Amino acid sequence: MNPYKILDIEKNSLKQEIIQAAGRAMRERKYSGKEIATAQKKLMDDISEPAEAFMCFIDVEPLLKACAAELKAENISVSETEEKLTYLLGSEDIS
Amino acid sequence: MKKKLENLEAILDRAEYLFEKGNYVLAKAEFEKINSVFPQDDFAEKIAICEKEIAQVRFKELVKKARKYAKKNSLGEALGYFEEAYKISQEDWLSERIAELKTELFGRNSFEAAKSAEDSGDYVKAADLYEQAFATQRDEELLLKKAGLLVKAGKYEEAVSAFRSLDVSDDDAKYNYGFALAATRQYCECLKIWDTISPLFPLAGYKTFSQQKRQIQSRLAKDLMLEFSKLIGDKTHTEKQTEAFSDIYEQGRYLLEHSEIEKKKLTALTEYCKYLQIAFMWKQEKYSDMLKLLLPYPKELNADLLALYAKTFFRIAETSEKYFSDLVMFWLTALYHEEIFAKLSADEEQSGQIREQLLHYAENMIKIHAEAGNIEAKKALRIWNVEKRIVKGLRDLSEIEPEAARLVCSSRFAEKFGRSDEVISFIRNNRSFFSNIEHYLLTGGIFSSAGKSLFHLLCGEHEESLASLPELYDPKEAEFVKYCTERVHFSYGLYCLEKGDSRFVRYFESAAPLFEKAPDYEKMVIEKSLACHRLEEIGRYENALSEIHSKRPGSEIRNALSLVMVRRGIGMYNKHQINSKNMEVILKKALQLNPENELARVTLRSMQVDIEMEALGKAINKHKMNKACRIAADSENKEVKSEFFEFMKRNLNHLEEMEMENEEKVFLLNDFFKWCARVDESHAILNDIDRIIKKLEK
Numbered sequence: 001m002n003p004y005k006i007l008d009i010e011k012n013s014l015k016q017e018i019i020q021a022a023g024r025a026m027r028e029r030k031y032s033g034k035e036i037a038t039a040q041k042k043l044m045d046d047i048s049e050p051a052e053a054f055m056c057f058i059d060v061e062p063l064l065k066a067c068a069a070e071l072k073a074e075n076i077s078v079s080e081t082e083e084k085l086t087y088l089l090g091s092e093d094i095s
Numbered sequence: 096m097k098k099k100l101e102n103l104e105a106i107l108d109r110a111e112y113l114f115e116k117g118n119y120v121l122a123k124a125e126f127e128k129i130n131s132v133f134p135q136d137d138f139a140e141k142i143a144i145c146e147k148e149i150a151q152v153r154f155k156e157l158v159k160k161a162r163k164y165a166k167k168n169s170l171g172e173a174l175g176y177f178e179e180a181y182k183i184s185q186e187d188w189l190s191e192r193i194a195e196l197k198t199e200l201f202g203r204n205s206f207e208a209a210k211s212a213e214d215s216g217d218y219v220k221a222a223d224l225y226e227q228a229f230a231t232q233r234d235e236e237l238l239l240k241k242a243g244l245l246v247k248a249g250k251y252e253e254a255v256s257a258f259r260s261l262d263v264s265d266d267d268a269k270y271n272y273g274f275a276l277a278a279t280r281q282y283c284e285c286l287k288i289w290d291t292i293s294p295l296f297p298l299a300g301y302k303t304f305s306q307q308k309r310q311i312q313s314r315l316a317k318d319l320m321l322e323f324s325k326l327i328g329d330k331t332h333t334e335k336q337t338e339a340f341s342d343i344y345e346q347g348r349y350l351l352e353h354s355e356i357e358k359k360k361l362t363a364l365t366e367y368c369k370y371l372q373i374a375f376m377w378k379q380e381k382y383s384d385m386l387k388l389l390l391p392y393p394k395e396l397n398a399d400l401l402a403l404y405a406k407t408f409f410r411i412a413e414t415s416e417k418y419f420s421d422l423v424m425f426w427l428t429a430l431y432h433e434e435i436f437a438k439l440s441a442d443e444e445q446s447g448q449i450r451e452q453l454l455h456y457a458e459n460m461i462k463i464h465a466e467a468g469n470i471e472a473k474k475a476l477r478i479w480n481v482e483k484r485i486v487k488g489l490r491d492l493s494e495i496e497p498e499a500a501r502l503v504c505s506s507r508f509a510e511k512f513g514r515s516d517e518v519i520s521f522i523r524n525n526r527s528f529f530s531n532i533e534h535y536l537l538t539g540g541i542f543s544s545a546g547k548s549l550f551h552l553l554c555g556e557h558e559e560s561l562a563s564l565p566e567l568y569d570p571k572e573a574e575f576v577k578y579c580t581e582r583v584h585f586s587y588g589l590y591c592l593e594k595g596d597s598r599f600v601r602y603f604e605s606a607a608p609l610f611e612k613a614p615d616y617e618k619m620v621i622e623k624s625l626a627c628h629r630l631e632e633i634g635r636y637e638n639a640l641s642e643i644h645s646k647r648p649g650s651e652i653r654n655a656l657s658l659v660m661v662r663r664g665i666g667m668y669n670k671h672q673i674n675s676k677n678m679e680v681i682l683k684k685a686l687q688l689n690p691e692n693e694l695a696r697v698t699l700r701s702m703q704v705d706i707e708m709e710a711l712g713k714a715i716n717k718h719k720m721n722k723a724c725r726i727a728a729d730s731e732n733k734e735v736k737s738e739f740f741e742f743m744k745r746n747l748n749h750l751e752e753m754e755m756e757n758e759e760k761v762f763l764l765n766d767f768f769k770w771c772a773r774v775d776e777s778h779a780i781l782n783d784i785d786r787i788i789k790k791l792e793k
Contacts, residue, residue, distance in 0.1 A: 046445065047445065047448045047449055047452055048452065050439055050440055050445075050449050051439075051449050051452040051453050051456065054402075054406070054439065054449070054453060055406060055409060055410075055453070055456065058373070058374065058377050058402070058403055058406055058407075059399065059402075060370040060371070060373060060374045060399075060403070062399045063366070063370045063399050063400065063403070064367055064370050064371070067363045067364070067366045067367035067370070068363075068367065070359070070360075070362075070363035071360060071363045071364060071367070083310060085274070085277055085278060085307070085310070086303075086307070087246070087247070087274060088270070088298060088301070088303055088304060088307060089267060089270055089271065089298065
C-alpha cells in the first residue's frame with residue numbers, strides 16, 4: 001500500500017502535516033485504521049519515509065530535460081514548404 | 096347436300112387424326128372449319144384443348160430460348176423471352192427469374208456505364224456507377240474500383256472512408272488508399288499501408304515511389320514536430336493532451352523503426368512523449384502499460400532511467416506476480432548505483448540503512464510469492480541470494496577502485512547492457528581482494544558466458560544448465576568458464592547418480608580440480624555417499640568415489656570410499672548376492688584403503704569366524720580330524736577353538752556311554768588327546784582325557 005496515497009499527501013511532508021493528514025484520513029474512513037496507522041508510522045520514520053518515497057514516486061523531469069535539450073540543440077524547424085504529392089499509378093513520369 | 100356432308104366428314108376425320116397425332120395447330124384449323132358450318136360443343140371443346148396445347152408449346156419454346164440467351168450472357172434478349180413466356184403462364188419462378196435478370200441487367204448496365212465514364216475521365220460519375228453496380232452484383236472489387244476512382248477524382252476524404260470498410264490486399268488499392276491518406280494528412284497511416292506493398296509490385300521498384308515515401312516520411316516528421324510544439328506550449332496537462340502525446344509517440348516510433356529519416360531529433364521527440372506518458376501512467380498505477388513503453392531496453396541506462404526501471408519492475412512484480420527476475424536485475428543494480436544511493440539521503444550512514452530497508456522490501460516480496468508457490472519467484476529468490484552477495488562484493492571492491500563504480504551491477508544487468516567483459520577484467524585485476532579462490536571464481540563465473548548455465552544450476556534446472564554451457568569463449572574468461580563447467584558437470588553428475596543414470600561417472604571426471612578450488616563440494620559428495628541407504632545408490636556412490644579417488648587420492652575420499660565399499664558389501668552379503676569369500680575380499684580391500692576402518696575390521700573379524708566355523712564344521716562332518724585340528728590351531732578366533740573343544744567334549748561324553756572294549760576306548764582317547772594337544776597343549780580337556788585313560792587302564 002502506498003502510504004502517501006492513504007494519507008493523501010506529497011513526499012517530503014512535514015511531520016505535523018503527516019499527523020494532520022492521518023487525522024483527516026481517519027475521518028474520511030476510506031482506509032482502515034490499521035492502514036492509516038501503518039502509513040503514518042512509515043512516513044514519520046527517518047529511514048522508512050525515504051524508502052517509501054523511493055518506491056512510490058518516479059522523477060521523469062531529468063529525462064524530459066535531457067530530451068528537451070536535445071530538441072533545442074537540433075533547432076526545430078517546421079516552416080519548409082510542402083512539395084505537391086503526385087499520383088503515380090498509371091503516370092508516365094515514373095522511373 | 097350429300098357431297099357437302101361427305102366433305103365435312105373428311106374434314107372431321109382429318110381433324111381427329113391431327114389431334115391424335117398431337118398436331119394441334121392444324122387440328123385446331125380443321126375443327127374451326129367444321130364448327131363454323133356445324134357448331135357443336137364437342138368441337139368447341141376440342142378447339143379449346145388445341146389452343147391450350149398450342150400455348151403450352153409456345154411457352155416451352157420461349158423459356159428454352161430465354162435460357163439459351165441467358166447462358167450466352169445476352170441478358171436483354173433472355174429477359175424479353177422470359178417476359179413473353181410469363182404472359183402465357185404466370186408461374187412464380189418465372190417472375191423471380193425476370194426480377195433477377197432485371198437487377199443483373201441493371202448492374203451490368205451500371206458497370207458498363209461506369210467503365211465508359213471512367214474511360215472518358217468522369218471519375219466521380221464512374222465511382223457512383225460502380226457503387227450502383229455493387230448494389231446488384233455484390234462484388235467488393237467494385238467498391239475498391241470506386242474508392243480508387245475517388246482518389247483519381249481528388250475526393251480523398253470520401254476515398255479514405257470507402258477504403259476503411261474494405262479489405263485492401265491488392266497493391267494497386269494499397270497505393271490508392273495510402274495516397275488518399277497522405278492527401279488527408281494521415282501520413283503515418285499512409286506509410287503503414289505503403290510499407291505492406293509487395294516488393295514485386297511494379298511501382299515498388301521505381302525510384303519515384305521511394306522518393307514519394309520519403310516525402311511522406313518527411314511530412315510526418317514535420318507534422319509531429321509541429322504538433323509537439325503546440326502541445327508543449329499548452330501547460331494544462333489534460334488527459335486529452337496525454338493522448339495527443341501518446342499519438343505522437345506511436346507515430347514517431349513507427350517512423351524511427353520504418354524509415355531512414357534523420358533520427359536524432361525524432362528520437363528526442365518520441366522519448367519526451369514516452370516519459371510524459373510514463374509519468375501519467377505511474378500516477379494511475381498502470382504499471383503494465385508502462386512496461387510496453389519501457390521495453391525493449393535501451394542500449395544505455397543512466398541513473399534516472401535505471402531508478403525508473405527498478406521502481407517499475409518492483410510495482411509490476413508486486414501487482415502482476417511476474418517479472419521477478421527483472422526486478423532482481425534492476426533493484427540490486429539501482430540500489431548499489433552510487434548516484435542513486437547518494438540521493439537516498441544526505442547522510443551516508445542513513446542512506447545505507449535506507450538501502451537495506453529497500454533490499455529487504457524486495458526480498459520479502461519475492462519470498463512471499465515464492466512461499467505461495469510462484470515458480471518464477473522461487474527461481475528469482477535463488478538468483479537474488481547469489482546476486483545480492485556478488486553485487487555487494489563488487490561494491491566493496493569499487494571502494495578500493497572508485498573509477499570502477501559504474502561496474503557495480505547484477506550479472507544479468509551487465510549482460511543486457513554489455514558490461515560483462517569490463518566487469519570480468521575488473522574482477523581479474525583484483526583477484527587478491529576475494530576471500531578465497533571459490534569466491535573469486537564464482538564472482539567471475541556469474542559474469543562470464545557460462546553465467547547463464549550457473550543460474551540454471553542454482554534454480555535446479557540441470558538439463559538446461561548443462562545445455563547452456565558455452566562451447567566457445569573468450570580466453571580472458573577461461574578460468575571462470577572452466578570453474579562453471581566443473582561445477583555444472585559435478586552437479587549434473589550428482590543429479591544423474593541420484594536418479595540412477597549411469598552417465599554420472601563421465602561428469603565426475605572433472606570433479607578433482609573442482610575440489611581443489613572448493614573443498615566443500617568434496618565434503619558434500621562424501622556426506623551424500625554416507626547418508627544414502629539404498630544398495631543400488633550406495634553402489635553408484637562407490638563408483639563415483641572410486642572415479643574421484645583415482646584422479647584425486649585424498650585421505651577423506653579414500654576413507655569415504657573404504658566405508659562405502661564395506662556398506663555395499665554388507666548389503667550384498669545380507670541379500671545373498673555375494674558369499675563370505677567375496678565379502679572377505681571386499682573387506683580386505685576396504686582395509687587396504689583405510690586400515691583404520693573400524694566397520695571393515697569388525698566385519699572382517701566376524702566374517703572370518705563364520706568362515707572358519709564353516710570350514711571346521713565341514714572337516715568334522717567329513718571326519719577329517721587332522722584338518723579340523725589345523726583349522727582350530729591356526730585360528731586366531733577363540734570362538735573357533737572353543738567350538739573345536741566343545742565338539743571334543745561331546746565326543747568324550749558319548750565315548751563314556753558307549754559299550755565297547757576298554758582297550759578300544761583307550762585307543763580312541765589317545766587320538767582325542769593328540770588332536771586336542773595340537774590345538775591347545777594347556778587346555779583342561781587334556782587332563783580329563785588323561786584321567787579317563789588312566790581309569791580305563793586300571
